[in-house]
Amino acid sequence: MPWDEQNSWNAIHETSIDRLNMAAPLLGATGWIDELAQLVAVDTSAPDAPGCERFTAVLQDQFAPLGFALRRLPPDDGVAGEGGPRPQMIAERRTGRPVCTIPLLMDTAAPGALWSRQPFSLTRQGNRLFGLGTVSMKGAITAVWAALRVADAVGLPLRFDPLLLFTTDGAARRWPGLRHLAEQRVAEGHVLWLNGPVAPRIWAGSLGSLELEIRVSDCGGCTPGQSPASVAKPILSALAGLQSDLRRRSSRLPAAPDDGGGMLRPRLSVVSVRANTEQAGPPGCTLLINRSFTAEEGYPAALDELQAAVAHGAREVPGCQVESHVSRRLEPVIDPDRGPNWPQWLRALSWGFGYAPSSFRRWGGMGGSAIGFMQQAGVREILAGGLLRRGQRLHAPDEHTTVEDVEALSRSVLAYLAEVPQIPDYN
Known part of the structure; x- marks a missing residue:
């Protein structure tokens, strides 16, 4: 019987699991490396971030075909910082499901003099992908795009409507874009924050x-x-x-x-x-x-x-x-793991990265984060993941991620957003 003709509740759930298992191997076929290359090619480095306007056009080309309505927010005169007001953009695809807000930073620090490669050109060496912003957070943007692209390709329903917030807080000293959106109560539901480490971590918060x-x-x-x-x-x-x-x-x-x-x-x-x-x-x-x-x-x-x-x-x-x-x-982040969605996110991380459930540990972070303003605005639960490997520094010379890490993060996002009765055990 064709999938779309099944009307049994159990059959629908079994079909969703089948589609999830089918979707994951197809991530490499989405062309996500080419999409990441387009993002890296745009210079969005602080403090002037001259390419942020062009970057929003690339995002429009990537996410609009997935059914997202993208809208620019007018610059707020009260939050203009170095280089003047910069773009902020919201991408939403409403189906009536609960919302999961995913903030995604567009800007990077300026490239230093020690780069041995062109920072604004994605360079592949084996499984490594070099380029400014590959770890924070252009790689995460691409992982989210690939997860949504492959879900649509196999008809996998989602249990959350993703609300994507594109801002310029990553490296700018005085441009509080995410803070401004938080104060405007733009975020809904809970937050999925993808600017953290690759680790079996239960995020306890940060200073x-x-x-x-x-x-x-x-x-x-x-x-x-x-x-x-x-x-x-x-x-x-x-x-x-x-x-x-x-x-x-x-x-x-x-x-x-x-x-x-x-x-x-x-x-x-x-x-x-x-x-x-x-x-x-x-x-x-x-x-x-x-x-x-x-x-x-x-x-x-x-x-x-x-x-x-x-x-x-x-x-x-x-x-x-x-x-x-x-x-x-x-601002600090306090007890972001005190919410109903963390167990599902941990299963998603296990399925995406291959972590054993027993390997997860709860620990916090030293560095402050713009996401703290989200908590101040009333969003308590913040799930965390990312592409930063231990020993790496964000925006350091020859910044790089790997094909395996981007696809693992994409699988985790895919499994978490998917409408399935239970995320399968990692195999």
Whole structure:
């Protein structure tokens, strides 16, 4: 009997499982590598992200044939950052089912000088795929596209309507696109966040983080030619004292098993110290400070404490003007796994990547994430996965993923979204 003529409930469910098993081997035939190559070829690097406009046109060409209605959101004057307003786009395909929101970042950091390959050209070497954004998050966009493409090809029904949010939060310092969408209550249902590691992980959440830019200038009491770091030495000493104090604090988030266990601790680090070369005369410098903070501390208290340390050190800087401002803020994520959909997502990850169910461990992340603003806006449950392998750094020179990882993530998304009574055991 043809599939579409079966009317038994059990038969329909058995047919869905058959179609899921049929769909997974077809992922390679979707041409997803060519689709990823199109995304990598567009320069969406921060801070100016000149290609984001063109990138949205590529996304339109990819997702509109899958039945998605894509709409651009008008830039919000209140959230314009470096490079001015940038595009945000929503793609939705409504069938009346519950919604799963999938945020997908379009921008990357600028490529550094150490690339040995063309960063804006997808290069394949064996099973490795090199290109800027292949790990974060152009590879994830492609994995979602391939999952939806193959589901449509075999007629596999979905139990969720995917709501795709395309924003530019990944590398930009001051462009809070995802935060803006969260505040506008655009997200619905629960969130599937695909900017994490390849690991059998139950995501326990993450610390928040802020970056404080400190500018030391007009140092009339200093000697011309004095090094920039020496000008700010009292401020750096005060920050070192705060850093020592933070080592004695702890969050309630477990660290990754490979990091020796225990609980995550807040940190303070000096990202950069650079001379103010645009000014003549007395030396000056700009410090960029990163401070991670726990949910228990909270952003206001963490910022107040950091600014107090800067002010204490500034009193010992002779005749200098010291100014500071927050260049980036990311909120913590708290208990994102406390929801009804995590068991299904774990089965999907097992089916996609081949993880044994017993291998999953619950642990949190050090780095803040724009997804924290989603929780602040009321979305509690956030499922997590991604393409980042341990030891990799996002947007690092020669960034790369593998064919197997993209297809494994795509299989996981496919299995999770599929309308099946139970995801099959991995075989």
